[in-house]
Amino acid sequence: MIGFGDKTSIGVITIGRNEGVRLLKCLDSLNASDAPFMRIIYVDSGSTDGSVIAALDMHVQVVLLDTAQPFTAARARNAGLAALRDGTAPDLVQFVDGDCVLDPGWIDTADAFLAEHPDVAVVCGRRREMHPEASVYNRLCDAEWNTPVGEARSCGGDALMRWSALEAVGGYDPTLIAGEEPEMCLRMRRAGWKIWRIDAEMTLHDAAMMRFGQFWQRMRRGGHAxxxxxxxxxxxxxxxxxxxxxxxxxxxxxxxxxxxxxxxxxxxxxxxxxxxxxxxxxxxxxxxxxxxxxxxxxxxxxxxxxxxxxxxxxxxxxxxxxxxxxxxxxx
Structure with a gap:
């Protein structure tokens, strides 16, 4: 490792719901990484497509959310943090959505940046759409994620974060059904931490957004947030x-x-x-x-x-x- 070296411990939290093949590609990218992941945890929100069995077959720790409570991404990520907390807590946590593939060089680059910037709690890079040519809606996603490099107000669903910062703010607000990352980043900034976007490839995302109705739902979620x-x-x-x-x-x-x-x-x-x-x-x-x-x-x-x-x-x-x-x- 370039950053914290062999002393760095990194946990991974992946969340998903009925991602199917996309989840398999995500977990493949994590298992193929040279990064010293101490644990990879997949949190499932009521999938019915065999995602849980597939994750177990890939020797990934699986956490199932209680179906009696409403599913939220924030709740799923907090469940992943709780699973990491039940043991030796890592120094860093890489969050990856289940429809994303992690770039093989991302962890080295992000770890090195955090090592050199102790006041930064969250570092994110370039998330790209996997198939921007497939639809105008996918291209919109790809453009939306091309945010300015430098200090930022928030991150997205994929990011490398310090465990100490996550613990200090109590993780995500599980009551939010959207916009959970900007809200948590706001609390981190209030606590004196910084959020940073660096010029490095981070993840490939498979939006699979081919219909206007999907675009409408995504924008409706943004309005709700x-x-x-x-x-x-x-x-x-x-x-x-x-x-x-x-x-x-x-x-x-x-x-x-x-x-x-x-x-x-x-x-x-x-x-x-x-x-x-x-x-x-x-x-x-x-x-x-x-x-x-x-x-x-x-x-x-x-x-x-x-x-x-x-x-x-x-x-x-x-x-x-x-x-x-x-x-x-x-x-």
Missing amino acids: AAEGAAIYGRDAERHGIAARRRALVWGLLLPLMLLLGAIPFGPWVLWGFMIYPAQIVRLALRDGGTQGAWERAMLMTVGKFAEAQGVAAYHWRRWQGRTGGLIEYK
């Missing part, structure tokens, strides 16, 4: 989730509602106001260079605001009813 984050931290200095929630509500609910209601007293000419949406697509596409990819992203992100608004509304409706939601899955 923004609403929940804003409800918890929106009044604090970080204003967590406020901007995303505002954009979703303005573009996905308030503007169309105002135009439709305005047409009643003022006539159908008010509906020409809906031209603001194609104008927004043009603005976003030109801002990002006017390439084919820029036009694709501009169109999807503009349409996606309606799905995000639905997610925001659904969160507040459940909150008003005193109900909790479950996973919002797009696969």
